[in-house]
Amino acid sequence: MIMDGMGDRPLKELGGKTPLEVANTPNMDKMAKEGINGIMDSIKPGIIPGSDTAHLSILGYNPYEVYTGRGPFEAAGVGVDVLPGDIAFRCNFSSANDEGIVTDRRAGRIKKGTKELAEKINGMTIEGFEDIEVIFKESTGHRAVLVLRGEGLSGKVSDADPKIEGKPPKQIKALDETPESQKTADILNKLVLKTYNILKNHPINVERESNGKSPANIIIPRGAGEVPYVESLNEKYNIKSVCIAETGLILGIGKLAGMTVIEPEGATGGVDTDLDSITKTILENLKKDYNFFLINIDGADEAGHDGNLQEKLEFLEKVDSVIGEIMKVPNIYYILTADHSTPISVMNHSGDPVPIVINGPEVKVDDIEEFNERSAAKGGLCRIRGSDLMNILMDLMNNSEKFGA
Amino acid sequence: MIMDGMGDRPLKELGGKTPLEVANTPNMDKMAKEGINGIMDSIKPGIIPGSDTAHLSILGYNPYEVYTGRGPFEAAGVGVDVLPGDIAFRCNFSSANDEGIVTDRRAGRIKKGTKELAEKINGMTIEGFEDIEVIFKESTGHRAVLVLRGEGLSGKVSDADPKIEGKPPKQIKALDETPESQKTADILNKLVLKTYNILKNHPINVERESNGKSPANIIIPRGAGEVPYVESLNEKYNIKSVCIAETGLILGIGKLAGMTVIEPEGATGGVDTDLDSITKTILENLKKDYNFFLINIDGADEAGHDGNLQEKLEFLEKVDSVIGEIMKVPNIYYILTADHSTPISVMNHSGDPVPIVINGPEVKVDDIEEFNERSAAKGGLCRIRGSDLMNILMDLMNNSEKFGA
Numbered sequence: 001m002i003m004d005g006m007g008d009r010p011l012k013e014l015g016g017k018t019p020l021e022v023a024n025t026p027n028m029d030k031m032a033k034e035g036i037n038g039i040m041d042s043i044k045p046g047i048i049p050g051s052d053t054a055h056l057s058i059l060g061y062n063p064y065e066v067y068t069g070r071g072p073f074e075a076a077g078v079g080v081d082v083l084p085g086d087i088a089f090r091c092n093f094s095s096a097n098d099e100g101i102v103t104d105r106r107a108g109r110i111k112k113g114t115k116e117l118a119e120k121i122n123g124m125t126i127e128g129f130e131d132i133e134v135i136f137k138e139s140t141g142h143r144a145v146l147v148l149r150g151e152g153l154s155g156k157v158s159d160a161d162p163k164i165e166g167k168p169p170k171q172i173k174a175l176d177e178t179p180e181s182q183k184t185a186d187i188l189n190k191l192v193l194k195t196y197n198i199l200k201n202h203p204i205n206v207e208r209e210s211n212g213k214s215p216a217n218i219i220i221p222r223g224a225g226e227v228p229y230v231e232s233l234n235e236k237y238n239i240k241s242v243c244i245a246e247t248g249l250i251l252g253i254g255k256l257a258g259m260t261v262i263e264p265e266g267a268t269g270g271v272d273t274d275l276d277s278i279t280k281t282i283l284e285n286l287k288k289d290y291n292f293f294l295i296n297i298d299g300a301d302e303a304g305h306d307g308n309l310q311e312k313l314e315f316l317e318k319v320d321s322v323i324g325e326i327m328k329v330p331n332i333y334y335i336l337t338a339d340h341s342t343p344i345s346v347m348n349h350s351g352d353p354v355p356i357v358i359n360g361p362e363v364k365v366d367d368i369e370e371f372n373e374r375s376a377a378k379g380g381l382c383r384i385r386g387s388d389l390m391n392i393l394m395d396l397m398n399n400s401e402k403f404g405a
Numbered sequence: 406m407i408m409d410g411m412g413d414r415p416l417k418e419l420g421g422k423t424p425l426e427v428a429n430t431p432n433m434d435k436m437a438k439e440g441i442n443g444i445m446d447s448i449k450p451g452i453i454p455g456s457d458t459a460h461l462s463i464l465g466y467n468p469y470e471v472y473t474g475r476g477p478f479e480a481a482g483v484g485v486d487v488l489p490g491d492i493a494f495r496c497n498f499s500s501a502n503d504e505g506i507v508t509d510r511r512a513g514r515i516k517k518g519t520k521e522l523a524e525k526i527n528g529m530t531i532e533g534f535e536d537i538e539v540i541f542k543e544s545t546g547h548r549a550v551l552v553l554r555g556e557g558l559s560g561k562v563s564d565a566d567p568k569i570e571g572k573p574p575k576q577i578k579a580l581d582e583t584p585e586s587q588k589t590a591d592i593l594n595k596l597v598l599k600t601y602n603i604l605k606n607h608p609i610n611v612e613r614e615s616n617g618k619s620p621a622n623i624i625i626p627r628g629a630g631e632v633p634y635v636e637s638l639n640e641k642y643n644i645k646s647v648c649i650a651e652t653g654l655i656l657g658i659g660k661l662a663g664m665t666v667i668e669p670e671g672a673t674g675g676v677d678t679d680l681d682s683i684t685k686t687i688l689e690n691l692k693k694d695y696n697f698f699l700i701n702i703d704g705a706d707e708a709g710h711d712g713n714l715q716e717k718l719e720f721l722e723k724v725d726s727v728i729g730e731i732m733k734v735p736n737i738y739y740i741l742t743a744d745h746s747t748p749i750s751v752m753n754h755s756g757d758p759v760p761i762v763i764n765g766p767e768v769k770v771d772d773i774e775e776f777n778e779r780s781a782a783k784g785g786l787c788r789i790r791g792s793d794l795m796n797i798l799m800d801l802m803n804n805s806e807k808f809g810a
Binding site: 362363364365366378379380381382383384385388389390391392393394395398400401402403404405 | 414415421423444448449450451452453454455456457458459468472475654748750751753754755756757778779782783787788
């Protein structure tokens, strides 16, 4: 159970305590009291993890080898069946005018109609590069993903996003000297122009404009990355795994790792998420024949990014109730931790270690009474790394092989 | 002092305590009280070590590089002067009939006469491969080791052991596509057949059969491994080292590491071993000019494999007396630890960290009062790896060089 961004730092406004030290979290504390505790560096001490790199590391992958950028994981997360070697991008639906100027980077924060628009882009051909397959799919809101598939492509290309309105999309450039990067940049520059021609007169955009809304008439790609080969988690550890998560990024990691992925109904990835629905989804799947669950709940991270202490405290207490419900299921190894800290004072991720508790049969219960950053550091696990966690769990589950005689 | 398999997990039958927490071990506790304590992952957290890979790691070798299989270490352990590049095997003396069927995999658990039989196999030639040297030596009981020495050989070959009686030895196959592996398989298949012709009419076997015993008339190799290059421990750390151990596997590691190896008289590797003799051997050698001792006592591991709690408790208490005797020798850095846990509940090795204490001049004595898995985790060493230990010890001994200026 990975509570995204749950870790924090001592806050002046809490008298030098952390949100986890102050929030009323009786179920987390029970788990700590009946388990073995420690602190964990998802990647290495002091390295500030992304949620993606942290989850990869915690699942036993080396993020320095596997992580090629956010595009591939986002693309997998929205349901594109990406293949190793594909080049994947995050995209915005944006608004442009006939002079090629971006007038609204988020196309008036469009909510509806992107599916129909995406279908027009998906499968398009690029003149001179007819052998390259273009896969395009809408995500939430104005977001979308683009995948280029074919020979001689590269992920080393720059972004088209002009970052501010009133400018044309940036010319995409090769970031190294290889012909593959040049070819990919050429394809993308043609693609961006062509998306305008395909979308500008689409009935959805005609209607939006007649209603005074910004049209979603151009596609702006960024965050290029070559889809990496990710060894199947199930084969690597001989498990049957499921990933229950709220965000495309984490679902994408689960997908690329070959896990079954489930996005609970009503999951928003924010503090307003439907925690009852998430709890129900977890409990239902605990009855099925999976033997490894990766659960990611995202709200504490959002509150941290917003620097909203009150929301973070409240969300921690709400999540505590979810944990209380799940803990009623017996004969399970529970692990509660975070992928990284998102301190209120930083309003972004930090490289602090996060607290971790492992609870279940035969663990060496220590004398820790509460679940928080400071008490966990005195626990029986001492300080571990994210990359140790699957090995420790598989050993407890008697699910790994001896190395040697 | 490595007490093989000493670590354990909390046991229901001990009210959630571990054998080390329950056993009466005043000398270990004294060592903990006057030393600095911690927990140690012999290889990495959660990785289940073999005794061989754990010892390699603790001696500062990378087992993922050096460990090529059990054969080379067993062969070195029974006293064959193996060389890097040799291909070594563990073997059984077995019984076969004229139809080539294995009738007893352990040759009636033969105890005597294997030395004479082995002398007939040692130095044999294989038709068509006269340049390959065959080295063969008996071990304890029906066990033996085989070493092939020469150009163009490989350790990537399958086992001949049919695993059950009533079948012929398995055809040995190359496990990769190289000509070296094919050549090695061809040699072994001829060798297995020829051992039957050499041994079947040997007087020892004629006598065994006339007494109704299974003859030891065929050699069945398994566990192939290419003998690795192992840097001399003495040169690596500028020490004069001795390995006092009970089992061929650990003695073999000492041998390959270039240590002086001593098998104390009466050492069985079991709970019935002669601990007085082991103590005497250690004390005698402490008077000599060695400055590094690796001591391995094996009984706790045997009790763990057998799931025999009472025997494990009793053996820990007996070993405690050995430690009490040795600790009387002053001005020594003592390290007490295990190579891995062999929990009573698992009846095999586990990936749990093991307790470790370092006792001697200038160590930062912590407030730990007892030697066991749980208390050690609160000690001043925190959590270290096996590969850290030699460096820590050499530093305390003022026996290592500064890295940098």
